[in-house]
Amino acid sequence: MLKINNLHAQVEDKEILRGINLEVKAGEVHAIMGPNGSGKSTLASVIAGKEEFEVTEGSVELDGEDLEEVAPEERAHKGVFLSFQYPVEIPGVSVTNFMKTAINESRKARGLEDMPAKDMLKMIREKSELLEIDRKFLSRSLNEGFSGGEKKRNEIFQMAMLEPKVAILDETDSGLDIDALRIVANGVNKLKSKENAVIVITHYQRLLDYIVPDFVHVLHNGKIVKSGGKELAMELEEKGYDWIKNEAVV
Amino acid sequence: MAYTEDDLKKELETQEYEYGFYTNIESDTFPKGLNEDIVRAISKKKNEPEWMTEWRLDAFRIWESMKEPEWANVRYEKPDFQAISYYSAPKKADPNKTMDDVDPELLEMYKKLGISVDEQKRLQNVAVDIVVDSVSVATTFQKTLAEKGIIFMPISEAIQEHPELVKKYMGTVVPKTDNFYAALNSAVFTDGSFCYIPKGVKCPMELSTYFRINEGGTGQFERTLVVADESSYVSYLEGCTAPSRDENQLHAAVVELIAMDDAEIKYSTVQNWFPGNKEGKGGVYNFVTKRGLCEKNSKISWTQVETGSAVTWKYPSCILKGNNSVGEFYSIAVTNNFQQADTGTKMIHLGKNTKSTIISKGISAGKSQNSYRGLVQIGSRAENARNFSQCDSLLMGNECGAHTFPYIEAKNKSAQIEHEATTSKIGEDQIFYCNQRGIDTEKAIALIVNGFSKEVLNKLPMEFAVEAQKLLEISLEGSVG
Numbered sequence: 001m002l003k004i005n006n007l008h009a010q011v012e013d014k015e016i017l018r019g020i021n022l023e024v025k026a027g028e029v030h031a032i033m034g035p036n037g038s039g040k041s042t043l044a045s046v047i048a049g050k051e052e053f054e055v056t057e058g059s060v061e062l063d064g065e066d067l068e069e070v071a072p073e074e075r076a077h078k079g080v081f082l083s084f085q086y087p088v089e090i091p092g093v094s095v096t097n098f099m100k101t102a103i104n105e106s107r108k109a110r111g112l113e114d115m116p117a118k119d120m121l122k123m124i125r126e127k128s129e130l131l132e133i134d135r136k137f138l139s140r141s142l143n144e145g146f147s148g149g150e151k152k153r154n155e156i157f158q159m160a161m162l163e164p165k166v167a168i169l170d171e172t173d174s175g176l177d178i179d180a181l182r183i184v185a186n187g188v189n190k191l192k193s194k195e196n197a198v199i200v201i202t203h204y205q206r207l208l209d210y211i212v213p214d215f216v217h218v219l220h221n222g223k224i225v226k227s228g229g230k231e232l233a234m235e236l237e238e239k240g241y242d243w244i245k246n247e248a249v250v
Numbered sequence: 251m252a253y254t255e256d257d258l259k260k261e262l263e264t265q266e267y268e269y270g271f272y273t274n275i276e277s278d279t280f281p282k283g284l285n286e287d288i289v290r291a292i293s294k295k296k297n298e299p300e301w302m303t304e305w306r307l308d309a310f311r312i313w314e315s316m317k318e319p320e321w322a323n324v325r326y327e328k329p330d331f332q333a334i335s336y337y338s339a340p341k342k343a344d345p346n347k348t349m350d351d352v353d354p355e356l357l358e359m360y361k362k363l364g365i366s367v368d369e370q371k372r373l374q375n376v377a378v379d380i381v382v383d384s385v386s387v388a389t390t391f392q393k394t395l396a397e398k399g400i401i402f403m404p405i406s407e408a409i410q411e412h413p414e415l416v417k418k419y420m421g422t423v424v425p426k427t428d429n430f431y432a433a434l435n436s437a438v439f440t441d442g443s444f445c446y447i448p449k450g451v452k453c454p455m456e457l458s459t460y461f462r463i464n465e466g467g468t469g470q471f472e473r474t475l476v477v478a479d480e481s482s483y484v485s486y487l488e489g490c491t492a493p494s495r496d497e498n499q500l501h502a503a504v505v506e507l508i509a510m511d512d513a514e515i516k517y518s519t520v521q522n523w524f525p526g527n528k529e530g531k532g533g534v535y536n537f538v539t540k541r542g543l544c545e546k547n548s549k550i551s552w553t554q555v556e557t558g559s560a561v562t563w564k565y566p567s568c569i570l571k572g573n574n575s576v577g578e579f580y581s582i583a584v585t586n587n588f589q590q591a592d593t594g595t596k597m598i599h600l601g602k603n604t605k606s607t608i609i610s611k612g613i614s615a616g617k618s619q620n621s622y623r624g625l626v627q628i629g630s631r632a633e634n635a636r637n638f639s640q641c642d643s644l645l646m647g648n649e650c651g652a653h654t655f656p657y658i659e660a661k662n663k664s665a666q667i668e669h670e671a672t673t674s675k676i677g678e679d680q681i682f683y684c685n686q687r688g689i690d691t692e693k694a695i696a697l698i699v700n701g702f703s704k705e706v707l708n709k710l711p712m713e714f715a716v717e718a719q720k721l722l723e724i725s726l727e728g729s730v731g
Contacts, residue, residue, distance in 0.1 A: 048686050052678075076688035088683045092701025101697060102687040109688070141701070158687065 001026045001197050002047070002166050006058035009046045016042045018222035019058065024166065027194040031208055031233060032201045034219035035241040040201045041085060043219070044170045048082040049075045062166070076102075077109040079165030079196075083155040083172050090142040095154060096124065098142050099161050106162065127160040131187045148175025156187045163191075168199045173207040185210030205237040218244050279468065280337040286310060289437050292337050296406050296440070299413060309426040309436030316430045319563075322592040323621040323653055326561045329469075329500050329535060336438045338468040379404060379443045379459045391455065401446040402457050405473055408444035415446055419477055423506040423543045423569070431502040431537040431563075435471045439504065442472035447482040447513075456711050458487040461501075469500035476506070478513035478548075485516040485711055498560060499524075500535045507542030507550055511572065514549045515542065518710055519566075520718055523558035525725075530588025530617075533560025540564065546572035546601070553709045555718040556583040556591060557725040565623065567596035570604035570632075577606040580706040582718075584699075584725045585618030585650070594624035594655075599635035599665070608639040611703050614650035615726055621653040626667055628660040636666045643673045644702050646695070646726070674702075696723040 002024040009017040016039045024030050034040050046053050047060055049072035060067045062078055070078070090098065104114045115123075128135060131153055143151050152172050159167050169188070173181055188211050192198060200211055208216075208230065216232040217224045218241075225244060226232065236244070280288065289310045293303040318328060379402065395402050401412060408416050426436040443459040461472060478484050501523060509515045517540075526533025536559035542550035552566040568577030579595035597606035606626065614620040626637045643652035654671050676698055684694035699722055700707065707715055 048682075050682055071690075072682065072685035073688050073690045076686055080686075082686050084683065084686075088677070088680045090680060090683075090698055090701055092704040093697055098687070098697070101693070102684075102689055105690070105693065106688040162687065 001063060002199075003061040003064075004047075004058070005061070007043075007046065007055065007060060008057035009042060009053045009055050011042070011053050015056070016053075016222050017046065020219075020222070020224055022217065022224065024197045024199060026165075026197055028215065029192065029198045029200065029211060029213045031213035031216045031230075032199060032219055032224075033203065033216060033233065033236060035245070036203075038219040039222040040219055041170055042222075044082055044168045044199075044201060047075075047166075047168060048072055048080060073105070074109070076162075076164075077106050081159050081162055081164030081167045083152070083159060083167065083169040085170040085172075085174065087143050087146075087151045087155055089144045091144050093142050095138045095140060095142055095157075099124070099158060102158070103161060123161065127157055130160055130190060131157045132183050133157055149177060149180040152176055153180060153184055153187075156184050160187060160191055164196065166197050166199065167191075168201065170201045171203065172200070173202055173204065181207065182210060205233045208233045220244055278337075278339050280335050282335045283332045284310075284334070284336060284438065288336055292438055292440060295337060296409070298406075298409055301413075301417065302409055305421070305426075306437050309433050310438075312426050313430065313433035313437055316433055318430050322563050322623070323619065323655070324561050324563060324590040324592050326535065326590070327498070329498065331434075334469045334500060336469065336471070337440055339440075379457075380462070395453075395455075395457075398451050398454065399448040400451060400453055401444065403444055405442045405444040405475060406440070408475075412444070412446070415477065416444065416475070419508055420473075420475055420506070423508060423541045424504050424539050429539060432504050432539040435473060435502050435504045435539070439471045439473040442474045442503070443476075444474075445476045445484065445486065447478045447484045449479045450481045451479075452482065453484040456485050456487055458489070460489050461503075469502065471501075472503045474503070474505040475508075476515055476517070477508045478510060478515050480510045481512040482510075483514045485518070487518045487520070487711060487714055489520045489522070489714075498526075498533060498535055501537070501559075503538045503540075505538070505540040505566075507540075509542060509544050509548035509550050509575075511546040512548060513545070514551075516551045516711075517542070517553070517566070518714065519552075519554040519556070520710075520714060520721065521554065521556045521558050521562075522721055524560075525558050525589050526560040526587065528587050530560070533589070534558065535560060536562045536564060538562075538564040540566035541569065541596075542567070542577070543569045544572055544575035544577060544601075544604075547574045548572060549576040549578070551578040551580070551709070552595065553580040553706065554582070554593075555706070555710070555721065556581070556593060557721050559591070560589060562589075562591040562593055564593045565595055567598070568606065569598045569600065570606065570635075571600045572604075573601040574603045575601055576604070579606075579608045579610070579624075580709045581609070582611045582613070582703045582706045582722070583620055583622075584613045584722060585615070585620045586725055587616040587618060589616075589618040591619070592621040592623055594622045596625040596627070597637060598625075598627045598629070599632040599637070600629045602631070602633045602635075604632055604635045606637045608637070608641075609705055610639075610641045611706055612641070612643045612652050613646070613699060613702065613722075613726070614643070614652050615646040617649045619651045619653070621655060623655040623657075625657040625659070627658075628662050628665040628667070630661040632662050632665065634664050634666075635662065637668065639667075639669045641669075641671045642702065643671075644699070645673065645675045695726060699723070699726060 004020050004022040007017050007020040032040055213230050216228055218226040289306050293306055424432050426433050445457055447453050507515050523534035523536055544550050550568050570577050577597050583591045583593050585591050595608055610622045612620040612622055622641045628635045641654050645652055656669055658667055681691055681694050710718055
């Protein structure tokens with residue numbers, strides 16, 4: 001589904017990704033872990049198509065199509081979703097209005113009519129229940145005055161609404177208390193299917209207790225230095241990242 | 251008014267000013283220049299009574315002794331007042347104005363402007379007066395309104411038919427001596443709307459005037475007078491467009507509102523005069539004086555969406571004379587390319603327990619300059635006066651400017667005045683966030699701008715809110731990347 005080949009990317013002449021190889025197939029959950037500054041968020045941004053980052057070598061393919069020339073909104077239409085580490089505020093635009101616009105833009109790209117209001121409401125009701133979101137919350141301005149937990153829950157609510165093929169969750173666990181973490185993880189698990197894939201970016205093993213990965217990759221200095229099954233996450237939790245750093249040096 | 255995404259897309263594709271066309275109608279246009287004879291000739295053309303002619307001449311003499319104001323934060327080449335024609339009228343505008351024998355070219359123009367003059371196919375619940383260049387060419391629903399005793403007609407007709415009302419109120423809120431442009435307008439105004447709502451009557455429909463400058467080399471000087479008698483209510487809306495021209499055209503209007511005891515006037519403007527082209531050539535100079543007088547327990551609410559004009563200079567204000575009266579000002583001013591706007595309000599608190607609210611949203615893009623200028627004045631007898639002001643600016647790009655000039659003068663210790671101001675920039679992060687959700691940049695900007703303007707858009711009559719929203723999007727297209 002998603003294939004990353006020897007990906008190099010830089011921002012303002014500073015190379016951050018130095019040859020990433022990763023293949024994510026439908027139905028799989030991959031976890032990407034690594035210390036601060038290892039390039040995790042950059043990888044997420046590059047997959048989503050943020051222009052600030054320049055791809056200097058390699059490629060990102062979705063279903064066999066090279067995404068290099070594909071604009072961020074078109075990537076979204078094709079099913080790439082990024083749950084942001086720091087979701088931005090858009091004052092005066094309600095969560096509902098934002099979702100309505102996003103869904104209809106994607107439908108338009110696929111040659112479909114706007115979603116009828118009735119269907120939209122039904123979908124909003126179902127998905128907000130899934131994430132235990134209070135309906136009042138949906139009429140508030142997007143992310144304005146939201147607590148950290150509310151922001152993250154809202155990201156996953158959007159994921160539920162947009163039904164992406166590949167969802168990248170960038171530190172979705174940060175800022176969540178244990179109850180919120182469980183709700184968010186439950187939501188993600190329910191959205192998981194044989195047709196889609198999830199990439200979880202995280203520092204800690206905590207989230208992976210709830211969203212169980214098929215593969216764990218450790219990113220260090222812009223490269224995947226170690227891959228394994230879910231037990232690798234446990235090992236990391238135990239030994240810390242220094243173990244990986246030392247191993248990388250050796 | 252079903253408005254689909256497709257409509258929006260189509261509009262976003264049209265990069266030019268939509269109303270920039272010129273309609274070839276035979277016009278009766280005065281020679282250029284301004285002197286007492288021209289003032290007399292305008293008055294004669296309008297078949298005005300002696301008192302009106304004298305009033306104009308007096309204003310002209312006052313104007314001659316005045317200087318063009320310089321204090322606004324705008325730069326422009328001063329208009330040559332001798333190079334403007336002060337009267338231009340479509341020749342075939344029938345004075346009796348039955349729709350059957352209106353010049354088909356004129357009808358075609360209305361169609362292009364999206365105005366329905368056919369009362370059968372009317373825009374629901376809106377009575378319209380249409381002013382092209384210097385004259386009113388059509389007024390709808392006069393009969394329906396007359397049944398309630400409401401007078402809604404071109405001011406030139408009102409001078410003939412209701413001279414006692416016009417004489418009593420005209421110039422009482424904006425005196426001839428008020429300022430340079432108000433004096434000029436008083437001397438040469440040619441048409442505009444007059445509206446009178448009798449005691450206790452709630453006007454059953456929106457009243458609206460549509461202003462159109464069509465002829466080149468002319469200026470438009472209209473005058474609007476709205477009088478709401480005791481305990482009455484009216485909602486009034488004006489819209490404005492002009493052809494795209496290389497030259498700068500002058501629009502100097504005066505609007506006076508009078509809200510008597512317990513009356514309420516809601517006055518909304520959607521101003522979309524030609525803003526000039528992308529290089530800053532041409533466009534309308536919009537120098538307007540708007541003011542309302544509030545008697546006891548009355549309320550005046552100004553709402554404006556300003557997207558057009560090369561230069562705007564305009565401060566819709568309220569004189570809160572009566573105790574417990576309320577003044578409101580809700581404004582969205584958008585400037586793009588080389589546009590300049592200096593706009594805001596004055597809230598003059600004279601009565602006790604008077605309240606005012608100011609919400610101003612300035613959006614600047616391109617190389618434009620957008621200034622908010624407001625005065626909150628609390629008189630010595632205005633016990634317990636309250637004001638709340640909020641001025642928000644939104645910037646797009648690095649070459650535009652947003653400025654806020656709030657003035658506060660309080661002479662009564664019991665006054666409560668609050669002022670809040672914010673400046674923000676549409677960030678790349680916001681745009682990328684929208685992009686990531688499948689929303690393209692143009693649409694993302696529209697979404698962010700609409701969110702920013704929501705508090706004010708919500709104040710517009712429903713029929714026009716969609717229109718205004720659309721206008722905001724069009725005005726800002728092409729302003730990013």
